[in-house]
Amino acid sequence: MTDSIRNADVLIIGGGLSGTMLAVQLLRRPGQRRILVIEPRAELGRGEAYSAVELGHTLNGNAARMSVDPDNADDLTQWLTDYIAAGGWPQAHQQRVPISELFPPRGIFGLYAQQRLAQAQALSASTVEHVRGEVVDVQVDEAATLLTLDNGQQLRGAFAVLATGMFPAARTPQTESSGLNAAAVDPWDVSSMTQIDPQASVLIIGSGLTMVDAVVSLELAGHRGPIEVFSRHGLLPHVRRQPPAWVDFLAEDPSLRSPRQLLREVRRQCRIAQAQGIDWQAPLDTVRAHIGRLWSQASERQKRQFVRHVRPWWESHHHRSPPLSAQLVARLHEAGRLRIQAASYKGLEPSVDGVCIRVRYRGEQAITRVRGAALINSSGIEYDWRRVARPLPQQLLKRGLIRPGPLALGIAADAGGAVVDSQGQVSSRLFAMGPPLRGLWWESTAVTDVALQAKALASKLTPTL
Structure with missing residues (x-):
């Protein structure tokens, strides 16, 4: 453990899109302050969602809907116009639609967020520093917040913000693990999917947008066999279109x-x-x-x-599917290679060859065993922090600094993002934004939602600084 404690004005826990947007908004505020962003990944701005490297993994909203600037809805369209003109993303020209209607790859969107952070920093008297590590503990008193990282380093700040983003079920350790993730292939890991027999059957749990990504990944990996999708209601995401304006x-x-x-x-x-x-x-x-x-x-x-x-x-x-991904899913479904079945996942069965799962089809009482060469967990996002077996959520709950949000969706907070502790007290030092506030706002994951929260929270924090 280090002997010295580093000090800052604001500590941002998480350097994905949420934390990066907050940093940008703090940089744009008048005055001079020190901001530390704690993120284990090598880069800020990407997080879980925008670290994708495959061009086939795209945003599920077109450029006109995905600006990180709450004051300029065309910001991404303008950036993308310059990026394409400079030779980036040459495949964009194949789609023959206006740039505002393009669905950019997530990796390119991550680059956009990074560049907006760099531009804000170049124009600001404040500073942002990336501290690479994982926050494993938080302490709060009347004067400050104290963070402890996995390497023993400690950081003190006037305020700390939980900008942890989403916990994808496919990549999140569970407190009550069924072994599903250990047996499953990552939905976004194309290289691992190339190891699957291309003609073999693949089983997928969940039929939302993660499933769509998984199907894209399988296609990129050269898989040409059957795909069996199981979800409780058997519903597919609709394709996102560009409808005309309608009265509010x-x-x-x-x-x-x-x-x-x-x-x-x-x-x-x-x-x-x-x-x-x-x-x-x-x-x-x-x-x-x-x-x-x-x-x-x-x-x-x-x-x-x-x-x-x-x-x-x-x-x-x-939560609709980008058009090109939806076209692939529809084509495989029409060809009979992809089947969507309304069934509840009931667990894994031991298997010496491939995988075997237990499901219960809708309308039936009996449990059915289904075998495949590989399994993918596409069951979406884990919002219940009590089930997330990561050091930070578990320690925050143990200390009583947070409590579950409404219906156990994320964590409890007031309308300004101030975290509510286990005793119902509203913190003056610990805040949250983005996906952790799912229970407060229901929709708290879209780029536009988080951008507005980042601006409001930056305004709330800076007067006291």
């Missing part, structure tokens, strides 16, 4: 408050759109701006009803 019906009718009222009105608006020959995605896309308000004013019972009965359909309709 929620802004015009403040009486629509409950999830049931919202669902009924969204369906009505979609029927109206379709009757006029307009894509049903047009009215659905207007709901996005109101989700935080609607979720926060819903009762606990209404939230549970939404999660239990509506969530699978919300996810498949709202």
